[in-house]
Amino acid sequence: MTASQKSLFRANRELIERLRPIPDDLLRFEQQWIDRAISESLTTQQPSSLSQLRSMLDALIEQEQAEEPPTARYVAQDMTLDEFKILVQEFALDGLTEAQVFYHLMPRLSLAAQMPMLRMMIDEFGSGNIQRAHTTLYKVLLKELGMPTDLESNIQANGEAGCSFPNMFCWLTMRADDPSYFAGVITYFETVVPFFFGCYTTLCERLGIKAHTYYSEHVHIDVFHALEGQRLLKAMDSDHKLDYTKAWQGICMGRLITNNAFDQAVYKAQANTVAGEVAHA
Ligand SMILES: [Fe+2]
Ligand SMILES: [Fe+2]
Numbered sequence: 001m002t003a004s005q006k007s008l009f010r011a012n013r014e015l016i017e018r019l020r021p022i023p024d025d026l027l028r029f030e031q032q033w034i035d036r037a038i039s040e041s042l043t044t045q046q047p048s049s050l051s052q053l054r055s056m057l058d059a060l061i062e063q064e065q066a067e068e069p070p071t072a073r074y075v076a077q078d079m080t081l082d083e084f085k086i087l088v089q090e091f092a093l094d095g096l097t098e099a100q101v102f103y104h105l106m107p108r109l110s111l112a113a114q115m116p117m118l119r120m121m122i123d124e125f126g127s128g129n130i131q132r133a134h135t136t137l138y139k140v141l142l143k144e145l146g147m148p149t150d151l152e153s154n155i156q157a158n159g160e161a162g163c164s165f166p167n168m169f170c171w172l173t174m175r176a177d178d179p180s181y182f183a184g185v186i187t188y189f190e191t192v193v194p195f196f197f198g199c200y201t202t203l204c205e206r207l208g209i210k211a212h213t214y215y216s217e218h219v220h221i222d223v224f225h226a227l228e229g230q231r232l233l234k235a236m237d238s239d240h241k242l243d244y245t246k247a248w249q250g251i252c253m254g255r256l257i258t259n260n261a262f263d264q265a266v267y268k269a270q271a272n273t274v275a276g277e278v279a280h281a
Helices: 005-018 024-040 050-066 070-077 081-090 100-104 111-124 134-144 151-157 160-175 180-196 198-207 213-238 244-280
Strands: none
Touching: 005 024, 005 100, 005 151, 005 160, 024 160, 024 244, 050 180, 050 213, 050 244, 070 198, 070 244, 081 160, 081 198, 081 244, 100 111, 100 160, 111 213, 134 213, 160 180, 160 244, 180 198, 180 213, 180 244, 198 213
Protein backbone atom coordinates (compact mmCIF):
# COMPACT_ATOMS: atom_id res chain seq x y z
CA MET A 1 0.00 0.00 0.00
CA THR A 2 1.44 3.38 -0.97
CA ALA A 3 1.56 5.96 1.77
CA SER A 4 -1.14 8.60 1.42
CA GLN A 5 -3.26 10.85 3.63
CA LYS A 6 -6.10 8.38 3.18
CA SER A 7 -4.03 5.38 4.35
CA LEU A 8 -2.72 7.52 7.22
CA PHE A 9 -6.30 8.36 8.23
CA ARG A 10 -7.20 4.65 8.22
CA ALA A 11 -4.07 3.86 10.26
CA ASN A 12 -5.01 6.58 12.77
CA ARG A 13 -8.44 4.94 13.18
CA GLU A 14 -6.78 1.53 13.70
CA LEU A 15 -4.55 3.04 16.37
CA ILE A 16 -7.45 4.78 18.14
CA GLU A 17 -9.95 1.93 17.90
CA ARG A 18 -7.71 -1.16 18.15
CA LEU A 19 -4.40 0.19 19.52
CA ARG A 20 -2.70 -1.10 16.38
CA PRO A 21 0.60 0.77 15.95
CA ILE A 22 0.99 2.98 12.88
CA PRO A 23 3.31 1.29 10.34
CA ASP A 24 6.77 2.85 10.05
CA ASP A 25 6.39 3.90 6.42
CA LEU A 26 3.26 5.87 7.28
CA LEU A 27 4.99 7.48 10.26
CA ARG A 28 7.80 8.60 7.95
CA PHE A 29 5.26 9.88 5.41
CA GLU A 30 3.50 11.82 8.17
CA GLN A 31 6.70 13.33 9.59
CA GLN A 32 7.88 14.44 6.13
CA TRP A 33 4.48 16.03 5.46
CA ILE A 34 4.50 17.88 8.80
CA ASP A 35 8.16 18.96 8.39
CA ARG A 36 7.37 20.28 4.92
CA ALA A 37 4.30 22.19 6.16
CA ILE A 38 6.36 23.71 8.98
CA SER A 39 9.21 24.76 6.69
CA GLU A 40 6.87 26.10 3.97
CA SER A 41 5.03 28.25 6.50
CA LEU A 42 8.08 29.36 8.51
CA THR A 43 8.29 33.08 9.25
CA THR A 44 11.53 34.98 9.79
CA GLN A 45 10.30 36.33 13.11
CA GLN A 46 9.82 33.81 15.94
CA PRO A 47 8.31 34.69 19.35
CA SER A 48 10.32 34.52 22.56
CA SER A 49 7.54 35.24 25.06
CA LEU A 50 3.81 34.68 25.46
CA SER A 51 3.05 38.34 24.84
CA GLN A 52 5.06 38.23 21.60
CA LEU A 53 3.26 35.07 20.53
CA ARG A 54 -0.08 36.75 21.26
CA SER A 55 0.70 39.89 19.30
CA MET A 56 1.97 37.86 16.33
CA LEU A 57 -1.25 35.83 16.41
CA ASP A 58 -3.33 39.03 16.66
CA ALA A 59 -1.56 40.48 13.60
CA LEU A 60 -2.14 37.27 11.64
CA ILE A 61 -5.85 37.22 12.53
CA GLU A 62 -6.21 40.88 11.58
CA GLN A 63 -4.63 40.15 8.20
CA GLU A 64 -6.98 37.19 7.65
CA GLN A 65 -10.03 39.23 8.58
CA ALA A 66 -9.01 41.90 6.08
CA GLU A 67 -8.60 39.60 3.10
CA GLU A 68 -11.31 37.01 2.45
CA PRO A 69 -9.93 34.17 0.29
CA PRO A 70 -11.55 33.84 -3.16
CA THR A 71 -12.67 30.29 -2.28
CA ALA A 72 -14.56 31.53 0.80
CA ARG A 73 -16.16 34.31 -1.24
CA TYR A 74 -17.18 31.73 -3.81
CA VAL A 75 -18.79 29.53 -1.12
CA ALA A 76 -20.75 32.48 0.25
CA GLN A 77 -21.88 33.96 -3.05
CA ASP A 78 -21.85 31.40 -5.85
CA MET A 79 -21.52 27.80 -4.70
CA THR A 80 -24.36 25.55 -5.89
CA LEU A 81 -26.07 22.86 -3.84
CA ASP A 82 -24.30 20.05 -5.72
CA GLU A 83 -20.93 21.71 -5.13
CA PHE A 84 -21.75 22.25 -1.46
CA LYS A 85 -22.40 18.52 -1.05
CA ILE A 86 -18.82 17.81 -2.09
CA LEU A 87 -17.47 20.47 0.25
CA VAL A 88 -19.47 18.95 3.13
CA GLN A 89 -18.20 15.50 2.20
CA GLU A 90 -14.56 16.70 2.20
CA PHE A 91 -14.86 17.83 5.83
CA ALA A 92 -16.99 14.87 6.93
CA LEU A 93 -14.04 12.88 8.36
CA ASP A 94 -13.45 15.73 10.78
CA GLY A 95 -17.18 16.35 11.36
CA LEU A 96 -17.87 12.68 12.11
CA THR A 97 -15.00 12.33 14.62
CA GLU A 98 -14.90 15.89 15.86
CA ALA A 99 -12.78 16.58 18.91
CA GLN A 100 -12.56 12.90 19.93
CA VAL A 101 -8.83 12.84 19.30
CA PHE A 102 -8.44 15.72 21.79
CA TYR A 103 -8.87 13.13 24.56
CA HIS A 104 -5.39 11.89 23.65
CA LEU A 105 -3.89 15.27 24.43
CA MET A 106 -5.44 15.62 27.88
CA PRO A 107 -3.05 13.50 29.99
CA ARG A 108 -0.09 15.25 28.35
CA LEU A 109 -1.20 18.57 29.85
CA SER A 110 -0.87 19.75 33.44
CA LEU A 111 -4.11 19.64 35.43
CA ALA A 112 -4.46 23.43 35.18
CA ALA A 113 -3.99 23.30 31.40
CA GLN A 114 -6.58 20.52 31.09
CA MET A 115 -9.31 22.82 32.45
CA PRO A 116 -9.70 25.17 29.44
CA MET A 117 -9.49 22.11 27.15
CA LEU A 118 -12.17 20.38 29.18
CA ARG A 119 -14.48 23.39 28.94
CA MET A 120 -14.01 23.40 25.16
CA MET A 121 -14.69 19.69 24.94
CA ILE A 122 -17.88 19.94 27.00
CA ASP A 123 -19.25 22.13 24.17
CA GLU A 124 -17.87 19.87 21.42
CA PHE A 125 -19.82 17.00 22.97
CA GLY A 126 -23.03 18.99 23.50
CA SER A 127 -22.62 19.13 27.30
CA GLY A 128 -23.25 15.39 27.34
CA ASN A 129 -26.38 15.65 25.16
CA ILE A 130 -25.70 13.69 22.00
CA GLN A 131 -28.30 15.71 20.07
CA ARG A 132 -26.11 18.80 20.58
CA ALA A 133 -22.75 17.10 19.97
CA HIS A 134 -21.02 18.71 16.99
CA THR A 135 -20.79 15.33 15.24
CA THR A 136 -24.58 14.95 15.49
CA LEU A 137 -25.02 18.43 14.00
CA TYR A 138 -22.81 17.35 11.10
CA LYS A 139 -24.81 14.15 10.61
CA VAL A 140 -28.05 16.16 10.50
CA LEU A 141 -26.50 18.28 7.75
CA LEU A 142 -25.35 15.18 5.80
CA LYS A 143 -28.85 13.69 6.12
CA GLU A 144 -30.55 16.82 4.82
CA LEU A 145 -28.21 16.71 1.82
CA GLY A 146 -29.07 13.03 1.28
CA MET A 147 -25.52 11.87 1.95
CA PRO A 148 -24.12 8.88 3.90
CA THR A 149 -23.32 9.51 7.57
CA ASP A 150 -21.01 6.53 8.14
CA LEU A 151 -17.25 7.02 8.31
CA GLU A 152 -16.31 4.35 5.75
CA SER A 153 -18.36 5.83 2.87
CA ASN A 154 -16.83 9.21 3.59
CA ILE A 155 -13.27 7.82 3.77
CA GLN A 156 -13.77 6.30 0.34
CA ALA A 157 -15.19 9.51 -1.12
CA ASN A 158 -12.58 11.83 0.40
CA GLY A 159 -9.62 13.34 -1.41
CA GLU A 160 -6.13 13.69 0.04
CA ALA A 161 -6.66 17.22 1.35
CA GLY A 162 -9.90 16.15 3.05
CA CYS A 163 -8.01 13.42 4.92
CA SER A 164 -5.13 15.74 5.80
CA PHE A 165 -7.20 18.00 8.07
CA PRO A 166 -8.19 15.33 10.65
CA ASN A 167 -4.75 13.72 10.24
CA MET A 168 -3.17 16.96 11.37
CA PHE A 169 -5.08 16.79 14.68
CA CYS A 170 -3.95 13.17 15.13
CA TRP A 171 -0.32 14.23 14.75
CA LEU A 172 -0.81 17.21 17.07
CA THR A 173 -2.38 15.18 19.86
CA MET A 174 -0.69 11.79 19.55
CA ARG A 175 2.72 12.29 17.93
CA ALA A 176 3.95 15.86 18.24
CA ASP A 177 6.77 15.93 20.81
CA ASP A 178 5.24 18.96 22.54
CA PRO A 179 1.58 20.00 23.20
CA SER A 180 2.63 23.60 22.39
CA TYR A 181 1.99 22.89 18.68
CA PHE A 182 -1.58 21.87 19.47
CA ALA A 183 -2.12 24.85 21.80
CA GLY A 184 -1.08 27.20 18.99
CA VAL A 185 -3.23 25.52 16.33
CA ILE A 186 -6.37 25.27 18.47
CA THR A 187 -6.16 28.91 19.57
CA TYR A 188 -5.67 30.06 15.98
CA PHE A 189 -8.42 27.83 14.66
CA GLU A 190 -11.04 28.76 17.28
CA THR A 191 -10.25 32.44 16.69
CA VAL A 192 -10.74 32.36 12.91
CA VAL A 193 -13.84 30.11 12.80
CA PRO A 194 -16.33 32.79 14.01
CA PHE A 195 -15.59 34.93 10.95
CA PHE A 196 -14.37 32.25 8.54
CA PHE A 197 -17.52 30.11 8.95
CA GLY A 198 -19.51 33.19 7.88
CA CYS A 199 -19.17 31.92 4.29
CA TYR A 200 -21.01 28.73 5.30
CA THR A 201 -23.83 30.48 7.16
CA THR A 202 -24.31 32.86 4.20
CA LEU A 203 -24.46 29.87 1.85
CA CYS A 204 -26.98 28.06 4.08
CA GLU A 205 -29.21 31.13 4.07
CA ARG A 206 -28.86 31.60 0.31
CA LEU A 207 -29.61 27.94 -0.49
CA GLY A 208 -32.22 27.48 2.25
CA ILE A 209 -30.29 24.75 4.10
CA LYS A 210 -32.23 23.98 7.29
CA ALA A 211 -29.42 22.05 9.03
CA HIS A 212 -27.16 25.08 9.38
CA THR A 213 -26.64 24.64 13.13
CA TYR A 214 -23.25 22.96 12.69
CA TYR A 215 -21.96 26.21 11.22
CA SER A 216 -24.01 28.76 13.19
CA GLU A 217 -23.17 26.99 16.46
CA HIS A 218 -19.44 27.25 15.68
CA VAL A 219 -19.73 30.94 14.78
CA HIS A 220 -21.23 31.45 18.25
CA ILE A 221 -19.31 29.04 20.48
CA ASP A 222 -15.83 29.38 19.01
CA VAL A 223 -15.67 32.97 20.27
CA PHE A 224 -15.59 31.40 23.73
CA HIS A 225 -13.26 28.60 22.62
CA ALA A 226 -10.79 31.20 21.39
CA LEU A 227 -10.72 32.60 24.95
CA GLU A 228 -10.19 29.07 26.30
CA GLY A 229 -7.32 28.71 23.82
CA GLN A 230 -5.74 31.82 25.31
CA ARG A 231 -6.23 30.37 28.81
CA LEU A 232 -4.60 27.14 27.65
CA LEU A 233 -1.55 29.08 26.41
CA LYS A 234 -1.45 31.01 29.70
CA ALA A 235 -1.75 27.88 31.87
CA MET A 236 1.05 26.17 29.94
CA ASP A 237 3.20 29.27 30.19
CA SER A 238 2.65 29.53 33.95
CA ASP A 239 3.92 25.94 34.26
CA HIS A 240 6.92 26.82 32.05
CA LYS A 241 5.60 24.24 29.57
CA LEU A 242 4.86 26.54 26.63
CA ASP A 243 7.40 26.48 23.82
CA TYR A 244 6.64 29.78 22.04
CA THR A 245 8.39 28.80 18.82
CA LYS A 246 6.56 25.47 18.58
CA ALA A 247 3.20 27.14 19.33
CA TRP A 248 3.85 29.71 16.58
CA GLN A 249 5.07 27.11 14.10
CA GLY A 250 1.93 25.12 14.91
CA ILE A 251 -0.21 28.15 14.11
CA CYS A 252 1.51 28.71 10.75
CA MET A 253 1.48 25.03 9.83
CA GLY A 254 -2.15 24.57 10.93
CA ARG A 255 -3.16 27.59 8.90
CA LEU A 256 -1.42 26.25 5.79
CA ILE A 257 -2.93 22.75 6.08
CA THR A 258 -6.43 24.06 6.91
CA ASN A 259 -6.48 26.63 4.11
CA ASN A 260 -5.17 24.05 1.66
CA ALA A 261 -7.83 21.51 2.72
CA PHE A 262 -10.55 24.14 2.27
CA ASP A 263 -9.26 25.42 -1.10
CA GLN A 264 -8.81 21.89 -2.47
CA ALA A 265 -12.32 20.92 -1.32
CA VAL A 266 -13.78 23.95 -3.13
CA TYR A 267 -11.75 23.17 -6.29
CA LYS A 268 -12.86 19.54 -6.15
CA ALA A 269 -16.49 20.66 -5.79
CA GLN A 270 -16.16 22.96 -8.79
CA ALA A 271 -14.38 20.36 -10.94
CA ASN A 272 -16.79 17.53 -10.11
CA THR A 273 -19.81 19.63 -10.90
CA VAL A 274 -18.33 20.79 -14.19
CA ALA A 275 -17.46 17.16 -15.05
CA GLY A 276 -21.01 16.18 -14.06
CA GLU A 277 -22.51 18.87 -16.30
CA VAL A 278 -20.33 17.78 -19.23
CA ALA A 279 -21.40 14.16 -18.68
CA HIS A 280 -25.06 15.23 -18.67
CA ALA A 281 -24.71 17.39 -21.82
FE1 LIG B 1 -16.78 21.79 17.08
FE1 LIG C 1 -14.64 24.96 18.95
